[in-house]
Amino acid sequence: MFKAHIITAYLFLASIILIYLLAPIMSPAQGIEPVKPLPKAEPAKPAPAKPIAQSEWTGKRAAYLTLYNSNSVENRLKSIELINAQLYDRLIVSDMKYAAEVMEFLLQTLAVEVNENVIKAARDLLSKFLAQKTCIEWAVKNHKKIAVKETVKLRFIDALSATAKTALNDNVTIIGIDLADKSQPGTVRLAALAVIARGPSTKSIEVMLGLVKDADVNISKSALNILAGFKPIEKSDALIKLLADETRTDIKVEIGRTLEIIANQKFGADAKAWQKWWDNNPLSRAALPAQVETAIDKGVGYLLQHCVNSGYCDELIFYTLIKSRVKMPEATIENLLDNMLEKNLEKTYNVALLAMALSDLNANKYIGRITQCAEFLLAGQSAAGNWHYGTPVSKYVNTPSLEPNSSAEAPGSTRSVKRVAIKMPRRRTETDYDNSCTQYAILGLRSCADAGIEIPAPVWADAEKHLLSTQCSDGGWCYVGNAAGYGSMSAGGLGSLAICKFYLNKEIKNDKNVKRGMDWLAQNFTVRENPKYTTWHYYYLYTLERAGIFADTEQFGGNEWYPIGANYLINEQKPDGSWGLTPNQDTCFAILFLRRATQPLNLKIEITPGGPPSESNPNSGEGK
Numbered sequence: 001m002f003k004a005h006i007i008t009a010y011l012f013l014a015s016i017i018l019i020y021l022l023a024p025i026m027s028p029a030q031g032i033e034p035v036k037p038l039p040k041a042e043p044a045k046p047a048p049a050k051p052i053a054q055s056e057w058t059g060k061r062a063a064y065l066t067l068y069n070s071n072s073v074e075n076r077l078k079s080i081e082l083i084n085a086q087l088y089d090r091l092i093v094s095d096m097k098y099a100a101e102v103m104e105f106l107l108q109t110l111a112v113e114v115n116e117n118v119i120k121a122a123r124d125l126l127s128k129f130l131a132q133k134t135c136i137e138w139a140v141k142n143h144k145k146i147a148v149k150e151t152v153k154l155r156f157i158d159a160l161s162a163t164a165k166t167a168l169n170d171n172v173t174i175i176g177i178d179l180a181d182k183s184q185p186g187t188v189r190l191a192a193l194a195v196i197a198r199g200p201s202t203k204s205i206e207v208m209l210g211l212v213k214d215a216d217v218n219i220s221k222s223a224l225n226i227l228a229g230f231k232p233i234e235k236s237d238a239l240i241k242l243l244a245d246e247t248r249t250d251i252k253v254e255i256g257r258t259l260e261i262i263a264n265q266k267f268g269a270d271a272k273a274w275q276k277w278w279d280n281n282p283l284s285r286a287a288l289p290a291q292v293e294t295a296i297d298k299g300v301g302y303l304l305q306h307c308v309n310s311g312y313c314d315e316l317i318f319y320t321l322i323k324s325r326v327k328m329p330e331a332t333i334e335n336l337l338d339n340m341l342e343k344n345l346e347k348t349y350n351v352a353l354l355a356m357a358l359s360d361l362n363a364n365k366y367i368g369r370i371t372q373c374a375e376f377l378l379a380g381q382s383a384a385g386n387w388h389y390g391t392p393v394s395k396y397v398n399t400p401s402l403e404p405n406s407s408a409e410a411p412g413s414t415r416s417v418k419r420v421a422i423k424m425p426r427r428r429t430e431t432d433y434d435n436s437c438t439q440y441a442i443l444g445l446r447s448c449a450d451a452g453i454e455i456p457a458p459v460w461a462d463a464e465k466h467l468l469s470t471q472c473s474d475g476g477w478c479y480v481g482n483a484a485g486y487g488s489m490s491a492g493g494l495g496s497l498a499i500c501k502f503y504l505n506k507e508i509k510n511d512k513n514v515k516r517g518m519d520w521l522a523q524n525f526t527v528r529e530n531p532k533y534t535t536w537h538y539y540y541l542y543t544l545e546r547a548g549i550f551a552d553t554e555q556f557g558g559n560e561w562y563p564i565g566a567n568y569l570i571n572e573q574k575p576d577g578s579w580g581l582t583p584n585q586d587t588c589f590a591i592l593f594l595r596r597a598t599q600p601l602n603l604k605i606e607i608t609p610g611g612p613p614s615e616s617n618p619n620s621g622e623g624k
Contacts (some may be wrong), residue, residue: 013442049089057098060087065105073115078107080121084128091568092132100138103129107146110155123155127162134169136163143175147277150185157191161198174197177207186216190307193222198232200528209235212242217251224254228261230528233571234564236263237278244271253278253410264571283360285592288563291570292594298577299591300326305577306583308332311582314339315353320588323597342368346389348437352377354446355451363451364418371398371420374448377441378459379425385462386433387441397423420453434479435470438463439492439543446499450599457504464500468513469492475516476524487531490520498550502601509552521547527565538579538586541593565593 044381068079083102091099106126113119115401122516129135147156157179160172176195179188193211196204208230211223243255252297256269267273300321307317318336321328340358345351357374375398380390442463449455470493471477476485476492485493494517501508508514521544524531530540547559548554555561569590573579580586591597 018435037263039451049093051094052087052090052098053619057094061101065529068109073118076109076118077121078383080106080118080125084121084125087356088125088128092129092135093619096134096138099132099135100142102133104400107152107156107456109158111149111152113521119155123159124310126156126159130159130172131163131612136187140171140174141478144178150188153179153184153188156193157188157195160195170201173201173204177214180207180211180219182214186218188216189219190222191215193219193226193505197226197229200232200526201524201531203304204229205232205235209238209242209309212239212255214252217248220248220251221254224251224258228258230570231262231507232528233567234261234559236274240271240274243269243274277290288566292566295573296324296591297326298573299579299587299594300324300328300577302577302583302587303591304328304332306578307587308336310426313588314343315350315357316585316588319353319360320597322357322592323595324591325595340472341366344392345372346390346392348377348387349440350381351390352440352447355444356447356518359447359451367418367420367451367453370448370451370618371422371453373444374398374422374453374455377444378422378427379453380428380441381459381462382428382431382433383462384433385464386435387437388428388430388434388470389437389559391428393425420451420455422453422455424456432465435493436476436479438466439496442499443546446503449503455503460500460503464497464504467497467500471513471516477517484532484559485520487521487524487526487535488533491540491547492519493517494521495543495546495550498601504591514551517547518551518553522559524570525556525559525561527561527568541569542589545596546598549596549600552600552602562596569594 064079064083067082070076087102091102103126106129108123109122113122130250132138143156150175159174160175163172167416173196176192176198180190180196181189184192196207205227205234208223208227211560212220212227214220214223223315227235238383239255239259239262243252243259246252246255250268256267256274259274260268263277265274265277267277293441300410303317303321307313308321314336318340321333321336343350345354351373355370355377357368376390376393377387379393380387382388445455445459448461467477470482472482472485476490478489479486497511497514497517498508501511501514510511525545527541530537533540538592544565545559548556569579574583578587579590
């Protein structure tokens with residue numbers, strides 16, 4: 001025992017001496033870095049899915065069917081799980097007929113299966129397929145043939161409801177409307193209404209209004225619940241008429257309740273009281289101006305309290321405050337203006353909005369800075385006629401004085417500007433673009449032209465050529481390319497095309513491509529969302545305002561865009577005066593819509609000679 005203690009003591013002493021001797025080597029203070037752990041390896045990116053060939057598909061299909069038909073719940077479940085794990089990614093990049101076969105197989109499974117686990121697996125996998133654009137389009141064309149039995153229809157609707165809410169909603173709604181038809185069983189119709197409730201569209205709202213009169217009380221009540229969720233205030237008159245004509249007491253009560261939710265009024269089922277309210281409603285224009293002014297005042301108050309000098313969307317806020325026509329402290333505008341005049345010109349959006357603001361504030365006084373904005377935007381146009389986010393100009397070829405012209409007329413006096421020739425800078429050589437930057441660049445150049453700057457005709461011609469080449473087959477526009485149009489890009493594209501044609505002295509209203517753009521907005525009109533897109537709602541509303549004014553129309557497809565949009569915005573304004581999920585910019589877009597901030601293209605501006613002489617022909621092309 002004693003020897004064991006001695007040995008333990010020696011070992012302990014030896015370890016202390018060893019640590020002391022090694023300390024200089026191990027210490028980072030001696031200039032030797034400690035050993036660093038090896039960095040974690042980046043996970044390998046999965047290889048792109050490989051399409052399935054016909055011969056391979058034939059073999060795999062037979063194997064999965066054999067497994068499924070083995071009269072075992074476990075094997076039926078396993079076959080569906082294997083298709084999901086091993087084949088799904090490949091099927092969606094292969095010939096559509098293979099994915100169609102799987103979807104039909106899943107529907108057949110849902111028709112006869114009794115085991116809840118197998119039903120859930122089949123439903124979830126079918127839902128996964130239906131979330132793909134090609135698959136949901138196939139389902140729109142074929143659902144009536146493949147979903148015949150009531151049980152199958154219900155489970156098919158269940159799968160539709162489980163798909164993620166995406167831009168595919170339009171197709172989901174089409175199927176829902178088909179399955180809500182009077183020829184369908186009541187259970188199927190009620191389930192289909194839940195699918196339609198995913199999102200409002202012009203078509204779905206009209207269908208719901210029609211179903212209010214349905215003989216089935218449950219269908220009527222469900223339709224009214226959906227309308228209450230959609231809040232289509234512009235359809236209040238249709239609901240009031242339904243209320244006046246309705247004979248079923250319980251449905252009259254439900255219509256009154258729906259109107260109360262939509263209009264935020266309390267008239268119950270009193271059709272006469274509702275009619276009196278409607279006659280004085282902003283959509284009837286009688287009460288609109290006062291409510292708009294109140295909403296704008298509150299919105300400006302929010303911007304001044306929370307957003308000014310935030311460093312975010314400065315030019316957009318500056319432009320909105322100028323356009324709001326709300327009286328505010330001169331020091332506020334001066335501080336913002338000094339910031340705008342001192343900032344470097346770096347990005348397309350910011351420069352375009354600055355040109356718009358200065359041109360509206362006092363074009364003659366700030367013509368030097370506006371000329372600089374014009375050169376930035378001209379340099380940012382590619383040979384294809386489009387724009388991207390922009391980069392700073394390394395050397396300006398136009399060198400106007402940037403000092404404000406103290407002899408210029410005061411703001412609010414008769415608009416008269418001097419003609420200013422501009423030398424064309426070298427264009428960018430990059431080919432990347434997007435139609436959002438492009439539409440704002442065109443807006444900025446329009447303001448520069450309004451300020452008297454002579455924008456060379458080829459700039460407008462090239463921009464027009466780009467807009468025509470990217471117009472989608474459906475008549476709208478998208479962000480890049482021309483696959484399928486959506487709201488904000490279509491309204492922005494229409495407005496931009498009108499501007500280009502105006503400065504090229506071309507016909508606007510009767511132009512076939514302008515008409516195609518207007519038809520797209522008519523067919524997809526809504527103010528409650530960015531049609532066929534999931535975000536940028538308030539950005540879209542401002543593009544809609546510009547499209548209406550540039551195209552010189554108050555209606556898209558019979559829809560009066562301004563009173564309908566103004567009503568929506570008045571009802572959606574938050575107690576603090578803001579709008580939207582990103583209030584800095586959404587509040588600006590809402591105010592610009594309400595103010596009808598866009599000047600029409602037929603606005604006559606007196607332009608007189610007297611700008612600085614040009615050293616080269618402004619239409620001669622790019623500078624050297």
